[in-house]
Structures are given as C-alpha cells and as structure tokens.
Amino acid sequence: MAITHIHAIARDPSDRTLLLATHEGLYAKEAGGLTLRGPVMDLMGFTVSRDGTFYASGHPGVAVRDLPQPLGLIRSTDRGRTWQVISRGGQSDFHALTAGPQLVVGFDGALRTTSDATQWADRGIPAPPRSLAASPTTGTLVATTEKGLLRSTDHGATWQTLDTPALSVLAAWADESTLVVATTDGRLATSTDRGATWTLGTRVVGPVEALWAGRTSSGEVEVVIALHDQVLRTTDNGATTSDALA
Helix, strand or coil, rough: CCCCCCEEEEEEECCCCCEEEEECEEEEECCCEEEEEEEEEEEEEEEEECCCEEEEEEEEEECCCCCCCCCCCEECCCCCCCEEEEEECCCCCCEEEEECCCCCCEEEEEEEECCCCCCCCEEEECCCEEEEECCCCCCCEEEECCCCCEEEEECCCCCEECCCCCEEEEEECCCCEEEEEEECCEEEECCCCCCCCCCCCCCCCCCCEEEEECCCCCCCCCCCCEECEEEECCCCCCCCCCEEEC
C-alpha cells in the first residue's frame, strides 16, 4: 500500500527503529523496507513515551470493525502491533498528541491532559496548537501556534510565548534542554537552552510535515523530517540531509 501522508515520526526508544504514523497506518523501517504494523488506521496523532508505550488517535480504516470512529486515545504496549481504546473512543480525534513523564496531552478542538489515560482535564491555551511536545524529564510543554511558540512549565495551566527566529510549524524535544522547530519558511532552528536562544539553519529544507528530534549514541542532535515525498535525516540543523529510509 502506498503511503499518501505522514502525520508523525518517532524512534522506538527500545531499538531506535524509525516509525512513521501515516494516513494508512503505522509503518516501521526494517531490514526489508517499510513494514505495516497493526491495522490500517489514519493516525492523525501519534507519540511514543520514554517507556516505549505508543499512543495514537485518528480514524480506523474502512475494514477495521473493532475500533470506534473516531479512535479517541488508543494505546499499544507491543510496539504498534495491537491497540486498545483507552478513553474518549467515538469522541476525540487528537490531531496533536504528546506523552510526557506525567501526562498525555492532546488537542481535539480543546486542549486536554490526562495522568492516567482515562480521566481528562480541559486546559486553556492562547491559540490552537498545530503540534505539541513534552520534554522527557520535566514534561515541559511546547505548542506551535499562529501566535508563536508557546511553553508551559505547569502542565498546560499557563503559557508563555518564546522568541523564535521565525514562526514555528512543528516542534520536538531532542532532550530536556534541546528543542528543535521547523519554521514556516522551511528551515530548522535548534535551541540548547530550552528556547532561550536559537540557531537558525542556513538551508531551506522545504515544507516540513512531520518532525522528530533526539540524540544519537555519539551525542549529536538528530532530526528526522517528512516532506511531501521524502523522509530526511540531518545532524547539522539541515545544512546537509540524507535519506532516512535508505
């Protein structure tokens, strides 16, 4: 089956397998190429917690009879092979979704947080988020919005606007201090001090549709991005890129 759109990218923390959450389901980059894991679903929201739990939201495929429409919050503990509806099945389609150490946070028209994946609290936010990201240790949240990059250090109760080199479309934490964003003009920007200062990439990589960031075993900041017809990897803020699926 051809992949028509990539909604989210992640690496499995257990073995660094590259994962693509797509309009057609979850794909993993394995030795033989991209392999579909689990049922065909439109995974509008997808995130992996540090303990290896997968969370997702969106819509079941037309042949999937045992999942609600929309999915609500679904969870997989076997790396995406099977999924269980945890909460808000038939109610929520989380287009933005992130899992921090204390909370799962999603946006389905309202910003919602949960500490147990079942009971949700509504939160305010100055503008609807295109993406959400939680830092791995403290759970500091960032949200990309039309009003700028917003940060919350109190689980979404209050928000502050961060100064960035350009308006951000997507954001990801590489570690507790390192934050990477994709800008509206198609470049990457990286901050190593939690968003206080930024280094803007000099090269336009293109309109980024999905973004993941992390540290390599040698300590480099690795960024994986999805463009319309490519998945690229960079360790130098986009100055050079390589095919992440090669």
